[in-house]
Amino acid sequence: MIPHGIEVLWEQRDAMLAGFLTTFAIATAAAVCAGLLGLMLFALLISRVRAVALALAWLVDLMRCVPFMLFCYLIYYGLPSFGIVIGNLMAGIIALTIYNAAYIAELLRGGYMALPREGIEAGSAFGFHSWRLLLHIILPQVLLSSIPMLGNQMVQIIKDSAFLVIIAVQELTFAANEIQATYYVPFASFVCAMLLYWVLCLAVEGGVRAVLTMAEARR
C-alpha cells in the first residue's frame, strides 16, 4: 500500500514540485506585500492623527476576528460585486496580503509599545520628526525586536496559503489532492505535502535564528 503510494508519488513528482513552488511563490509574494502594507498600517496606527489611528485600530481588531477562509471567499466572490474582476491566484495573494498585513501592523504596534520611551524622546530632541523619526529611530528598533513574531507570521502565511485550495489555486495541497483523487494514494500524497510544508516552516525558523544571531553579533 505505502510503497505503491510512494511509487505513484515519484512518478507524479513534477506535479507535486509545481505545487510546492507555487506555494513558495504565493507565500513569498504575499509576505513581501503584507510586510509593506503592514508597515504602512503600523505608521498610521501610531500616527498623531487620532481619528485615523482609532478607525484603523478598529479595522485591525475586526480583521483579527475573521477566519482567513471567510475573508478569502469575501475577496474572491465579493470583489466582482464592486466591478473588480481578478483571477483566483491574484485574489488569493490579495486576500493573504490584506489579512496578514493587519496582523503584522498589530504585532509591530506591540513591539512599539514595549520600546523604552527615552530613545524616541531623545530622537525627537535631536530634531528627528514625523517620518524621519519613524524611519531612523522607531522602525529599526521595532523591526529588530519583532523578528521572532514576524517569523511566526511568515509560518502563518504559509499555512494560510493552503486555504487557497478552496478557490482552486493550484498550490501544494491542491496538487496533493489531485494526485490523491486520480491515483487513490491519499496517505502518501498528503503526508508528502505535510513534509514539504514542514520544510518551508523549518526554513523560516532557521532564517529567524540566523537573523537573530547576526543581529546579536553586530551589537
Add this chain to the structure above:
Amino acid sequence: MGNGDYLALAAGAANTIAVSVLAIAIGTPLGLGLALIRWGQIRGLDSVVAALVSLLRATPAVTLVLLVYFALPTIGLELPRFAAGVATLALGSMAYNCEIWRAALLAFPPDQLDAARAFGMTRGLRLRLVVLPQIARAALPALVNEMTLLIKVSPAVAVIGVIEATRAAVRIGAATYNPIPPFLVALAIYIVVVGAFVATQRMLERRHRAGLFA
C-alpha cells in the same frame, strides 16, 4: 436573504461551535499529556513527541483534514465527516497546546517540587495538587488565545463537506448571487463566538484574582 437562509446560517454556527468545542475538549488535555512526556524527559518518547509537534504545527488545517478524511479509511479507520473534522482540529490543538503547557511547566519553580517531595507527596499527588492548579492559571491566556485561533481555522472542515458557518454563508451567497450579506452574518457569528471565549477568560481571571485577595 430569507428566513430559511438565516436558519441555515444558525445551523452552520451550531456546527462551528460543536466542532470547535469538541476539538478543544479533546486537544487541550492531550496537549498536556504530550507536554508532561517532554517535561519528564521520557527517553525515546521525548524526541518523537518533539518531532510530531513540530510537524503538526507546520501543517495547514486544510491539508490535515484531507489526510484524516481520505487516508484513514485506507488503514481501515473510516470516520464520518464531522468526526474527521473534530479529529483534525483536535490534533492541531494538541500540538499547539503542548507547547503552551510546556512553556508553563518550564517556568514552574522547581523548589516547590522539592518542598512537596520533602513532605512525602507522591509523584501523582505533586502533579495534581501542586503543579497543575498553578500552570493551568499561568497557561490560561495562551490557551484561550489558541482556542480563538482554532475557531478561525475551523472553516477548514468545510473542505470535506461539513457545513459550518463559512460554508453555509458561501452556499447562500451562491444561491442568491449576493455574497456580501451572508458573509456579514457569518462574520458576526465569529465575532460573537470568539468574543465569548475571551469574555470567559476574563471572567475566570477576575474570579481567580478575587479569590487571591479575599
